[in-house]
Amino acid sequence: MVSVIPPLMTYYFHLTINRARWCYITIFRSIGALDYRNVMLSIGQSFNSQVQQLWQQFMHRRRWSRKLLVLLLSCFLLACWIHQSSLFASGSNHEYVSWSSHQSGFDKGDGPYEELELKGFSNSGNAEAASCSSLLHTGSVSVQRSFERDADLVEIAQKLDRMPMVDYEGQDTSLTFEQTVAQTWDRFCQSSVWLPQYKVFLAVTRVIFYTKGTRTWPIISFLSGQIYDQDWVEQKDFVIDWKGRKVSFPCVFDIPSPYALGGFAYGPEDPRIVLEADVPDAEPVILFNMAVDIDTLQSRSMHAFRPFSNTTVRLYQTGHFGKYEVEKNWMPFFYSNETLDRRRGPSDELHVVYDIRPLRILKCNLDSGSCKPVYLQYMKDELHRKPKEDVGFLGGGTNLEPVKLGPNSSGLQAYIGFPRSHTSVGCTTDSIYRPELMIMTVEAGRFHIMYLSQPTDFGTAVLSQAAVDDPCGEGRILIANSIARWDQQNDIMTLTISVDDATTQVVRLKGVLKHIQSLTGLRDRALLSPLSNKGQDVDDEILYEDLQWSYVGNEVWACCLESAAEHARAIAEPVNGTSIIAAAAKDKVAKFRDLNDRENRHRDVLLGKILADVPPIEAVGSEDLEGVDGSGEDY
DSSP states (O other), X not given: OXXXXXXXXXXXXXXXXXXXXXXXXXXXXXXXXXXXXXXHHXXXXXXXXXXXXXXXXXXXXXXXXHHHXXXXXXXXXXXXXXXXXXXXXXXXXXXXXXXXXXXXGGTTSOSOEEEEXXXXXXXXSOGGGOOHHHHEEEEEEEEEOOEEOOOOHHHHHHHTTTOTTOOOTTSOTTSOXXXXXXXXXXXXXXXXXXXXXXXXXXXXXXXXXXXXXXXXXXXXXXXXXXXXXTTOXXXXXXXXXXXXXXXXXXEEOOXXXXXXXXXXXXXXXXXXXXXXXXXXXXXXXXXXXXXXXXXXXXXXXXXXXXXXXXXXXXXXXXXXXXXXXXOOOXXXXXXXXXXXXXXXXXXXXXXXXXXXXXEEEEEEETTTOEEEEEEEOOOOGGGOOOOSSOOEEEEOOSOOEEEOOOTTSTTOEEEEEXXXXXXXXXXXXXXXXXXXXXXXXXXXXXXXXXXXXXXXXOTTSSSOHHHHHXXXXXXXXXXXXXXXXXXXXXXXXXXXXXXXXXXXXXXXXXXXXXXXXXXXXXXXHHHSOOGXXXXXXXXXXXXXXXXXXXXXXXXXXXXXXXXXXXXHHHHHGGGTTSOHHHHHHHHHHHHHHHHHHHHHHHHHHHHHHXXXXXXXXXXXXXXXOOOTTSSOOOO
């Protein structure tokens, strides 16, 4: 008996280990998703299952064997549970922490807020004391760890399977359809808006189809629509009944897009969504840019799409305003000179920030697509202070949302948005993109930049550890796509964010309104007598005030870009301005090229030997040469 027990013990020990390994694969998958309830359920189920099965298998053995092995198994499982729980709670395992930034542990925004210092430059309206140091304002907001929302690319690919540009020719035929989709479809650049009438979020995401593994040059883009509840749980088969027309979500929006077979870069790109605030029955408006010259792709125009009524209009400029060949990066908002408390229907006009410097505003008719200039910032050339060096530009970003200034604002209106800086210093090969908080005011049709923050990474809430470690690679691009919701009563703002043009993240900020209210320049501006109430005989005074605010606003812009350059250099310096992944890829490419060169030399040698055995063409009768069209006709 003594000689039999060790082999049996060894057998059951290995059996226990194998089943425990299966058990913990399930547990680790749950931990990878950071759903604590799933982790606990997996542990409980696995523990109970293992104890019952082993108890039954050892029933025919001696009593001491059963008790010993069950006790060992229980201790083993309990020790692993405690160990993993401590890692989960403390966050000491960096791998788990990096997963948590984009997975379901905070999928409803239930996590704690982390205070974030926010420095920026506030317009004082005093041109005589306008410098970066005098305009600097230090405040803070709180930020919650972001979470990611995805789209069912397989479902989208199935819906678009009959689209002529969606061609899987050349793909690995041994792959399943799901595997092929994973290599040819992607989504990013999600823009969202809260629909108070339905108490849901409408999210619009750019979906791309690409081939040859090159997602940076997609064949064509589409816009998909999804509905989320207030906790960001997707609502499948959600139907919006809009004036008798039913729209079911999720969906791919039917947007007319010009294309040519064999081409690329077609379809709508960079969607931005905006909704007119506090207006019943207002329909969301989605702005996007799209190629209109399918031959050269050099001409891109902005378009407006209304998703419930399914109408698309191309936006075009009228008047002598000056425009770009490639139109993009417009920041949309709704503005009206009417008093805010007057009830009215939805507007058929949309305003956009066309340029931040000089500040240029367009007003677009959503029915005809005609956009006319309504404001062009004027300053004397000698007052146009530029950054100390050419470091990039500021533009694009989110929609603009109105700021409630209170009853004593003297007719002044304010808007908040997050443009992005495009900084060409720091990284040696590519630019760095970061969002900045911007406050723009308008009074009597005169617009001014009142505040621009320094670039922000949102602390540790958005970027994964891999992106932080690779600022010139994965962490190079961080863009705010939309202000999805701003509950000013509770001072909580929801943003959608993209990192590396690859993610669709949601992040919440707390205390933004409080930060705005701390800006002395904005507070002083609101208390001034309104320009619209001044008589025509004081036009010179109005012009003087306008120039003062414009001049200091230009200084705010220059200081913002200079701070963006400093930020870019600071984060790129530890990696010497190069991407860690790019450096590894470059080394791999060099090895591949060396291997390819050797193969080419071998091929040339082999080809030379083959050609040496081929008789000259003069020795072959012309009647033996087939025509190039395969018809058999002689040359």
